[in-house]
Every structure is written in structure tokens, then in C-alpha cells.
Amino acid sequence: MALSSETPGNFEGLAEVMAHVDDSFSDCDLGRNFAVAHGEIRAWSQPPELSDYDGSMWDYYDFADLVEWIITRETLQACAWLGSWGSRVSSVFREYRGEKHAPVSELGTLLARLDHGAAYLIDPTGGEGIHGWLDAAETRRLAALIPPKPRGDIGDLSTTDRCWMQGQLWAVLDWAIGRDLGLLWGGDLGILYEQHPEVVFFDDGASLPVWLAG
Incomplete structure (x- = not known):
């Protein structure tokens, strides 16, 4: 609902x-x-x-x-749809396997915070809702640890392609870091279906930075 x-x-x-x-x-x-x-x-x-x-x-x-x-309307300044890979941001990075009780790297810890740091808010039947967030310092650290920005034209890639999804995430990270903001991850958030006047929407790659175009 x-x-x-x-x-x-x-x-x-x-x-x-x-x-x-x-x-x-x-x-x-x-x-x-x-x-x-x-x-x-x-x-x-x-x-x-x-x-x-x-x-x-x-x-x-x-x-x-x-x-x-409340959170999306009080804190969100930009958002993007990151494709159909699934509900876990960690699924696009091979460095993190997501074993919940196993020792994980610093990257894994940050990705886990996004995946299920706010676990109580995740709908247990479908995975919708806010999953987790990072503050501005943690967002900058995440950008330093994840794989480099993908190169080349991603326009023809499937939205289930790992490179396409990493490109979308990098677009949001660049935008957030440039404004000293944090990062929020969620599944099927309601604000994605609204034309909210104060939120910048990255539309399926249309607003991605030039470096992804060639």
C-alpha cells in the first residue's frame, strides 16, 4: 500500500x-x-x-x-530507477556476497547498510519500502570503494545489465557527492510514481553525465 x-x-x-x-x-x-x-x-x-x-x-x-x-519528502532531492536487477544494491557488485552473518569488507558493510539497514521498514511480502541509507561521509566512502565508472555507451544495454545499473548508481553518487548529500536505497518507492516538483529525476539514463556517452 x-x-x-x-x-x-x-x-x-x-x-x-x-x-x-x-x-x-x-x-x-x-x-x-x-x-x-x-x-x-x-x-x-x-x-x-x-x-x-x-x-x-x-x-x-x-x-x-x-x-x-516523511523521509522521501523531507530529505530526498534526486532519485533514479536502477533497473530490474532486484532489491539489493549489493547484487550489482561482485565484491560483496551479502552473507548476513559472515565477515564482510568495508564495502560490504556500506552496501549492507543500504540493503537492509532500515530492515523494519521493508515490506516482508514484496520488498517494497525504504531499505537503508548512508550519510554524506559514508556516501563519499562508498564511491571510493566501488568499481570504477563504466565507460562507453550504455544506451543499448538491458536494464538488468550490471554495467547499466552501475552507471545509474554512479550518476546518483556524483550528483550527491557534488552537493555533500547522503544516499538512500529503497524498493518501489511511492515518490517514483509522482511528479514531485522539488525532486530531480534521472530518467532511465536520459540525464546521465557525458562520460557515459562515450
């Missing part, structure tokens, strides 16, 4: 839910099986019926959508 461009409605009891969420949104001791009605948190073993939802009830999915709505 994606939020529209309209301001979200009533979230009575939000402060009580936030008290259970860690600062990075990686975990919440409420889990995902809860709803809030009239400001009261209610755990459940089976999802409520749709008929149970009225204007005062909201649940985990509404909460995750609300956080996405």
Missing part, C-alpha cells in the same frame, strides 16, 4: 509506537503484527478484517508508509 501525494491522515498513538522502534528503523519490539486503534496498541495473531478498520485504526503497513512519505 503506497501513500498518495496527499498529507497522511490521523496517526493517534504514533508516539507510543515510535518508543518501540530503534533509531535506525532496523527493528521494533512490537514486530509487525499490531494495530493501533484510538491510540491503543493492539497485538494480533491474525490480521484484522478490513471491516475492523475505521478512521482511527492503523497498522504496521500504514506506519512504514508514513515513515517513507
